Amino acid sequence: MFAYILRRTLYAIPILIGVNLITFVLFFVVNTPDDMARMHLGMKRVTPEAITQWKVEHGYDKPLLINDAATGLDKLTDTVFFEKSVRLFVFDFGSSDDGRSIGEDIRQRMWPSLAIALPVFLVGLLVTITVALMIVFLHATYIDLLAVVTLVVLMSISGLFYIIGGQFLFGKVLHLVPVSGYDGGFNAIKFVILPVLIGVVSGIGSGGRWYRTIFLEEMGKDYVRTARAKGIGERIVLFRHVLKNAMIPILTGVVVVIPTLFMGSLIMESFFAVPGLGSYTIDAIHAQDFAVVRAMVFLGSMLYVLGLLLTDLSYTFVDPRVRLS
Amino acid sequence: MMLPVILWTDQLVFVLVAIVTLLAFYARNRPHLRAPWRAVLERPMGAVTLLVLGVYVAIALLDSLHFRLPVKPAPDAPNQETHYSVDVQSVLDLVLTPIRAHDEKTYSAPFATRLFVQESTVDADGNERRVYPRLQYGGAHLDDESARWSDIGRRTGEGMLYAGAIWVVAVLLLLLVLARRWARGPGEIFSDMSSGRLRHPWRSVLVTLFLLLAVIAMLAELAPYYHVFGTDKVGQDVLFQALKSIRTALLIGTLTTLIMLPFAILMGIMAGYLRGIVDDLIQYLYTTLNSIPGVLLIASAILLLQVYIDGHPEMFDTDAARADLRLLFLCMILGVTNWTGLCRLLRGETLKLSSLSYVEAAVAFGVRPARIMLRHLLPNVMHIVLISVVLDFSGLVLAEAVLSYVGVGVDPNMYSWGNMINSARLEMAREPMVWWSLAAAFVLMFALVLAANLFSDVVRDVFDPRRGKG
Numbered sequence: 063m064f065a066y067i068l069r070r071t072l073y074a075i076p077i078l079i080g081v082n083l084i085t086f087v088l089f090f091v092v093n094t095p096d097d098m099a100r101m102h103l104g105m106k107r108v109t110p111e112a113i114t115q116w117k118v119e120h121g122y123d124k125p126l127l128i129n130d131a132a133t134g135l136d137k138l139t140d141t142v143f144f145e146k147s148v149r150l151f152v153f154d155f156g157s158s159d160d161g162r163s164i165g166e167d168i169r170q171r172m173w174p175s176l177a178i179a180l181p182v183f184l185v186g187l188l189v190t191i192t193v194a195l196m197i198v199f200l201h202a203t204y205i206d207l208l209a210v211v212t213l214v215v216l217m218s219i220s221g222l223f224y225i226i227g228g229q230f231l232f233g234k235v236l237h238l239v240p241v242s243g244y245d246g247g248f249n250a251i252k253f254v255i256l257p258v259l260i261g262v263v264s265g266i267g268s269g270g271r272w273y274r275t276i277f278l279e280e281m282g283k284d285y286v287r288t289a290r291a292k293g294i295g296e297r298i299v300l301f302r303h304v305l306k307n308a309m310i311p312i313l314t315g316v317v318v319v320i321p322t323l324f325m326g327s328l329i330m331e332s333f334f335a336v337p338g339l340g341s342y343t344i345d346a347i348h349a350q351d352f353a354v355v356r357a358m359v360f361l362g363s364m365l366y367v368l369g370l371l372l373t374d375l376s377y378t379f380v381d382p383r384v385r386l387s
Numbered sequence: 388m389m390l391p392v393i394l395w396t397d398q399l400v401f402v403l404v405a406i407v408t409l410l411a412f413y414a415r416n417r418p419h420l421r422a423p424w425r426a427v428l429e430r431p432m433g434a435v436t437l438l439v440l441g442v443y444v445a446i447a448l449l450d451s452l453h454f455r456l457p458v459k460p461a462p463d464a465p466n467q468e469t470h471y472s473v474d475v476q477s478v479l480d481l482v483l484t485p486i487r488a489h490d491e492k493t494y495s496a497p498f499a500t501r502l503f504v505q506e507s508t509v510d511a512d513g514n515e516r517r518v519y520p521r522l523q524y525g526g527a528h529l530d531d532e533s534a535r536w537s538d539i540g541r542r543t544g545e546g547m548l549y550a551g552a553i554w555v556v557a558v559l560l561l562l563l564v565l566a567r568r569w570a571r572g573p574g575e576i577f578s579d580m581s582s583g584r585l586r587h588p589w590r591s592v593l594v595t596l597f598l599l600l601a602v603i604a605m606l607a608e609l610a611p612y613y614h615v616f617g618t619d620k621v622g623q624d625v626l627f628q629a630l631k632s633i634r635t636a637l638l639i640g641t642l643t644t645l646i647m648l649p650f651a652i653l654m655g656i657m658a659g660y661l662r663g664i665v666d667d668l669i670q671y672l673y674t675t676l677n678s679i680p681g682v683l684l685i686a687s688a689i690l691l692l693q694v695y696i697d698g699h700p701e702m703f704d705t706d707a708a709r710a711d712l713r714l715l716f717l718c719m720i721l722g723v724t725n726w727t728g729l730c731r732l733l734r735g736e737t738l739k740l741s742s743l744s745y746v747e748a749a750v751a752f753g754v755r756p757a758r759i760m761l762r763h764l765l766p767n768v769m770h771i772v773l774i775s776v777v778l779d780f781s782g783l784v785l786a787e788a789v790l791s792y793v794g795v796g797v798d799p800n801m802y803s804w805g806n807m808i809n810s811a812r813l814e815m816a817r818e819p820m821v822w823w824s825l826a827a828a829f830v831l832m833f834a835l836v837l838a839a840n841l842f843s844d845v846v847r848d849v850f851d852p853r854r855g856k857g
Contacts, residue, residue, distance in 0.1 A: 077678055218837040347686045
């Protein structure tokens, strides 16, 4: 089992290198530092001196891959690739275009993101699985049909509508919570409730359907028939047998997103003006701050790969077949 | 004469239409391909949603035939060379001319006769007053504004009447055609239809047809005289914007798939059948691409494209061409982020299939691998391709709105529901609120996505052999 875990861990390394190369090509080869400088300084009437100065200020003035001017190991390390891309592996994100340290920003901003993303994830999981279990319990009744239709309708509504509608209803009409904003400590609660509620509700449609399919697939298996044949009540079959066995497919979809919770939700945070990583990313996109976008791409990929690893690990706990083979 | 313009996406639309037509002809005389589609049409849900989707597709196709009108030459111009307007129009624009040309000054509510904001005017006595001025087009035919609602009611009634008339004619024609084909009396067929004794769900289809006709006829009656969904900040009719956005949404939903499909199929089948190093490489490729957060990859790519477009203004003779390139590129990059799921499914299915005895038999006969993949594996995974294409569609339509909101979607000047929602977001803060742009975008998007979701459910039920025939 140890070898298995080690193998999976080692497998993550080439993936991260791949991601790093892709971002490098996207940000420095397809779109050269000269283009970036020109865009930031305005397209028209840019002098070559201004471009050079901008590049020196932001550290893009070195050769991309190989520095012929340097000697020895510096040939490889004194380059844009090494300075900007390889450093990401040790979490050195550099500084954004307005001179702030990206790493510092990320450390500060991940907590508000987590304050919203984590409850949305946990409550959402609980609610959708409960809904799906209830629908499966009432399988082949009119309530089942009605519930499935409701789920399809729910998932056909744009996520933006849930947010705008929710802000309007709870924030503007009922005045229950502030429309947007954020505050530290316990004051955060009143700002967090509405985004969490909206996040959970907007996920019920697709999530409920997804889990219903999983449970129904499990229900058709032989062990369920055997359990029923032994005279076990439907409720116990469902909660003790089906739920336990459905954990494997559920885990595949669930564990992988846990690390990415840190990244927060782009749309939600920007609508609610939460100073998290999601709104950080959006601001960077709007300001065309490539350094931040690049850092977030790498961070996001790293967290996703971590999620894959966790998924593999969780299999070994849930499914003995993996552990023993 | 007008100058036909074929944008990049138009070409792909034509290609798509050609492919669908060819496939339909190919399947026509092959019962095993026809049977599942018949089954889809035999379900009320399948037939009804297909009808609704058909209306959307028809609008999008009308909107894909582009041209530029000639500019009237100045009377004293010596040369006879015609110049064309830089404004690219489509057939849909022509159809909607009565709505398109009715621009007001600024916001006005649905069915309003006056502007939404006050303006100062000087009345006959020379006093300055703040009033809500009358609209230039909305309800301008009314002398007495209090007659507005009765006028709207009358026009709605007329619309229903027209819709009813068209519907009756259509049903009669249908009955006559079916009567000839089946050699039965039309009355008999009608009673079978209305009691649902026929194979196809005619009753549901005809009811839906009537509802659709009613909506279209009412809009056709009302829209030239009123702004049914109001007007936006610059006074443009919101209904017009919402209708123009249909093409964008459908393009993103279909072209993305069209672009990524060859890669996904090729790589999926190759990985599953050839295994070994090929499998490892392809798996590595899709895991790597998958691990980059989709929105960020799209954002980076679109930012880079924007740099390119800004740097090469000489490549585009019209704004439409520029917006079109961005749309095409968005479809491509969405394709890059979306093909991994299908590829993984295909790989799994191919793995399963290639251990079956018919494939082993083919290998034993000495059939070459390329041929095995093409003739023996590809046809047997096509149902997965089809299901995932239909399933992805609604997700892509919804994604467009989100991406446009983030600012990395279609060109900001292009008509799209995402852009409508994005620009309407700030209007929500106005007091009283301007809600109609949002409402129009959400309603049309909801109808499309719901129809697509329900349709994909039917398709999945019919095509997925694992789900059984029950």
